[in-house]
Amino acid sequence: MRKKIIIIGNGFSSLFFIQYLLALQFVPFFNFFYRKKFSPYDITLIGNGEFIYFPAIPEFITGSKNNREIRVDIRPYLKRRNIHYINDQVTDIKDGGRTIVTKHTQYTNDALFVGVGPAFQEDDIPGTAEFTYSPCRGPDDMDAFMLALNALKEGVIYLGFKLNKADGFVAGRGGQMYECACLLDYALKERGVRDKFEIHLFSPNIEPDEKGAITDRLSERGIILDYGYEPAKFVKGGLQDEDGSTRKADLVLYSAGITGSELVKKSCLPISKGGQIEVDKFGQVKGLENVFAAGDCASHEEPHQWVPHQAHMAQLRSQAAAKNMRSVLKRNKPTQTYRYELSCILNMENDAMWLHMSSDNKPPFWNIFPRRSKILVHVKNFFEGAYLFYLKYL
Ligand SMILES: Cc1cc2nc3c(=O)[nH]c(=O)nc-3n(C[C@H](O)[C@H](O)[C@H](O)COP(=O)(O)OP(=O)(O)OC[C@H]3O[C@@H](n4cnc5c(N)ncnc54)[C@H](O)[C@@H]3O)c2cc1C
Numbered sequence: 001m002r003k004k005i006i007i008i009g010n011g012f013s014s015l016f017f018i019q020y021l022l023a024l025q026f027v028p029f030f031n032f033f034y035r036k037k038f039s040p041y042d043i044t045l046i047g048n049g050e051f052i053y054f055p056a057i058p059e060f061i062t063g064s065k066n067n068r069e070i071r072v073d074i075r076p077y078l079k080r081r082n083i084h085y086i087n088d089q090v091t092d093i094k095d096g097g098r099t100i101v102t103k104h105t106q107y108t109n110d111a112l113f114v115g116v117g118p119a120f121q122e123d124d125i126p127g128t129a130e131f132t133y134s135p136c137r138g139p140d141d142m143d144a145f146m147l148a149l150n151a152l153k154e155g156v157i158y159l160g161f162k163l164n165k166a167d168g169f170v171a172g173r174g175g176q177m178y179e180c181a182c183l184l185d186y187a188l189k190e191r192g193v194r195d196k197f198e199i200h201l202f203s204p205n206i207e208p209d210e211k212g213a214i215t216d217r218l219s220e221r222g223i224i225l226d227y228g229y230e231p232a233k234f235v236k237g238g239l240q241d242e243d244g245s246t247r248k249a250d251l252v253l254y255s256a257g258i259t260g261s262e263l264v265k266k267s268c269l270p271i272s273k274g275g276q277i278e279v280d281k282f283g284q285v286k287g288l289e290n291v292f293a294a295g296d297c298a299s300h301e302e303p304h305q306w307v308p309h310q311a312h313m314a315q316l317r318s319q320a321a322a323k324n325m326r327s328v329l330k331r332n333k334p335t336q337t338y339r340y341e342l343s344c345i346l347n348m349e350n351d352a353m354w355l356h357m358s359s360d361n362k363p364p365f366w367n368i369f370p371r372r373s374k375i376l377v378h379v380k381n382f383f384e385g386a387y388l389f390y391l392k393y394l
Helices: 012-021 028-038 054-061 075-080 139-150 174-190 213-220 262-266 311-329 375-393
Strands: 003-008 041-047 050-052 071-073 084-087 090-094 099-102 106-108 111-114 155-161 197-203 224-227 233-235 238-240 246-248 251-255 291-293 341-347 352-358
Touching: 003 012, 012 041, 012 311, 054 139, 054 174, 054 341, 054 375, 071 075, 071 375, 075 084, 075 375, 090 262, 111 311, 139 251, 155 174, 174 197, 174 213, 174 251, 174 341, 213 224, 213 352, 291 311, 311 341, 341 375, 352 375
Parallel strands: 003 041, 003 111, 041 084, 111 291, 155 197, 155 251, 197 224
Antiparallel strands: 050 071, 090 099, 099 106, 233 238, 238 246, 341 352
């Protein structure tokens, strides 16, 4: 009897989970027949059918990427792997994970993987939803920001972020906002109007005297560093401080801290202090049987303080979760843990830096790439192109 596996979500973590759960992934045509006949699993994915490559969103600012090219219809990818796709939204998870309730019906499973991504603490600073744009809300919101930006001939632009550190790691999007600030500087210079704009970078999570390579890159570009600053609220035309005074801003691009979504909070899944799904070092949801979670919806067990929510981290976690799910479905114990690694290329268009930290001090890609070079912009594009090619055709 095939084991019924349900996967919720079709973002990075779910797709990495599928990649590592299924063997023989590189000969898809034969795989399809092999899986149809011999697979020990009957896999169903519930989601919206569209994968979004979020890391490319900051590059909308320079026009090198756009809304259309970062979306992938994921249904053919699933079909090639003999995975049933259900276009629906999960509204509840019950019976210790065995029952999945959707908008339209409900499903049962023998094992569950949850990869529903983040929610953002937009209520944290009043006015966030009304008066700020965010790359983290997705490509449509970034398009709206670009429309507003292109309508400006001069002005003041604030970019900022806040982190949720309640679970002892970095649940937020600092790196992405640094990238947006540097790309904005580049784009305005290309338009020949940089001297007509003030760019500010603020975050209550950066010490006012913070030093380092990122600060150097921002300072070189004349970006005003409002480190340590948090507005009391966002208002029309600016940011308001506790004393009622207002800092003028024509546009605000802001990323709130990451927490768990409504589904996570409402369901039977255990919740961490930071509002995320509590998982152990094997990717198992604590206290539940055969339920795994990874990616931006899940906290870590005893993480290093610098650990981020990233696609790359989602990959490492999903890999462990997939191996452990195979193991528990054979009634064995989970054994596979995962490394912690922060690894991303900060694209500044005329320059780039590889930001990297790892729990085992391993360098990225055996150190074959420089840590700071414009070449890294091409490396980043190559990774993106290769991954999207894999999703579309393999
Ligand atoms: C602007 C930006 C730039 C970034 N740059 C980088 C980078 O350079 N490098 C890097 O490693 N990471 C980067 N990241 C982070 C990376 O994109 C995330 O860590 C990654 O997307 C997390 O994957 P995930 O699967 O957990 O969540 P997501 O990719 O958000 O996927 C969640 C999935 O769950 C689905 N879903 C949600 N709720 C439900 C529900 N109730 N029912 C059914 N389906 C549901 C969603 O539709 C989606 O398919 C960036 C993120 C942003 C926003």
